[in-house]
Amino acid sequence: DGGITQSPKYLFRKEGQNVTLSCEQNLNHDAMYWYRQDPGQGLRLIYYSQIVNDFQKGDIAEGYSVSREKKESFPLTVTSAQKNPTAFYLCASSPRQEGTQYFGPGTRLTVL
Amino acid sequence: GQQVMQIPQYQHVQEGEDFTTYCNSSTTLSNIQWYKQRPGGHPVFLIQLVKSGEVKKQKRLTFQFGEAKKNSSLHITATQTTDVGTYFCAGPPYNNNDMRFGAGTRLTVKP
Numbered sequence: 301d302g303g304i305t306q307s308p309k310y311l312f313r314k315e316g317q318n319v320t321l322s323c324e325q326n327l328n329h330d331a332m333y334w335y336r337q338d339p340g341q342g343l344r345l346i347y348y349s350q351i352v353n354d355f356q357k358g359d360i361a362e363g364y365s366v367s368r369e370k371k372e373s374f375p376l377t378v379t380s381a382q383k384n385p386t387a388f389y390l391c392a393s394s395p396r397q398e399g400t401q402y403f404g405p406g407t408r409l410t411v412l
Numbered sequence: 413g414q415q416v417m418q419i420p421q422y423q424h425v426q427e428g429e430d431f432t433t434y435c436n437s438s439t440t441l442s443n444i445q446w447y448k449q450r451p452g453g454h455p456v457f458l459i460q461l462v463k464s465g466e467v468k469k470q471k472r473l474t475f476q477f478g479e480a481k482k483n484s485s486l487h488i489t490a491t492q493t494t495d496v497g498t499y500f501c502a503g504p505p506y507n508n509n510d511m512r513f514g515a516g517t518r519l520t521v522k523p
Contacts, residue, residue, distance in 0.1 A: 333511070342418075342500065342515035343455070358510075390454055394511075400445060401502070401511065403454040 303327070306391050306404035313385075313411050321376045321407045323391035331394040332374035333401065336360060336387045343390065349374055378409065385411045418501060418514035426522050431488040433517035435501035444477050444484040444503040449516070455500060491521050 304325040313319045323332065331350050335343040345358030349368040363382025368374055374393075378385045388408050392401040415438045425431050435444065443462045447455040459468055461477035461484065468475045474487045484503075488495055498516040505512070 335513075340518070343513040345510070345512075348510075392455075400457050400460060401447075401455075402457070406454050 304391060304393050304402055304404040306389075306407050308407060309405065311407055311409045313409070315411055316380045318380055319378050319385075319409065321378065321389055321391075321409070323374045323376065323404060324372055325374075325393040325402075325404075326372060327393055327395075327402065328371070329393035329395050329402070330371070331396060331399075332368065333392040333394070334358075334364070334366065334374070334376045335390045335392065337390060337406075338387050346376065346389075385409060416501060416503065416512045416514040418517050420517055421515065422518050422520075424520045424522065425491050427493060428490050431491050431495070431519055433486050433499050433501075433519075435484040435486075435514050437482045437503060437505070437512075439505040440481050441503035441505055442481075444481075444501055445511075446475060446484075446486055447500045447502065447513075448497050449500065450497040453497075458499075488519075491519070493521050493523055495519060496521050 307322045333348045334346040344360050346364050347355055347366040349355035352371050355366050355368050363379055365377045388406050390406045391404045394401045417436045419434050445460045446458040449455045459475050464481050465479045466477045472489045476485045498518045500513050500516045502511050502513040
């Protein structure tokens, strides 16, 4: 059963703590993405990766970090430097960078 | 940088009425993609248009890609309550492969 998974679905953290969101895909896609969505808003690109061991900053990378050690995995760390981390985080993958994106179910992060 | 704009931001219609959302890019796109996000869900791919002036239909949905490949539209005929959600357009410009999403149009349908 192929697809893209994100865990956990809901996450609560105290202010000042780093938190890592998981994203895994078994679609054999080269490109992976992280987006942030705030209530009633569109998708803003945080980071993307075209290939293993390489990634680029998107529009709102400050306060976030990523790694791409394996093709299947693209975890996102929300650091304490991110001023307003409470949001819905969506991970996506694509066979190539300009191709169709397949989204995971998302993680709703709430920082208390 | 490239910007993708969508209008309107919100649209509320009576069931059975038509609905159209428009997407405009500041740069020429290599293709345009449309996604639908149901309330509480994640975006799901609907369609991709590649050719200048291309028109594609999916049942009651009609998608168009402009001649200059800088604008696109999605038209829904005779809306149903199942059409509720936010519709996003997205596209990579020719000068790089970054995907850029519009802010989306949120459609609500009154039964």
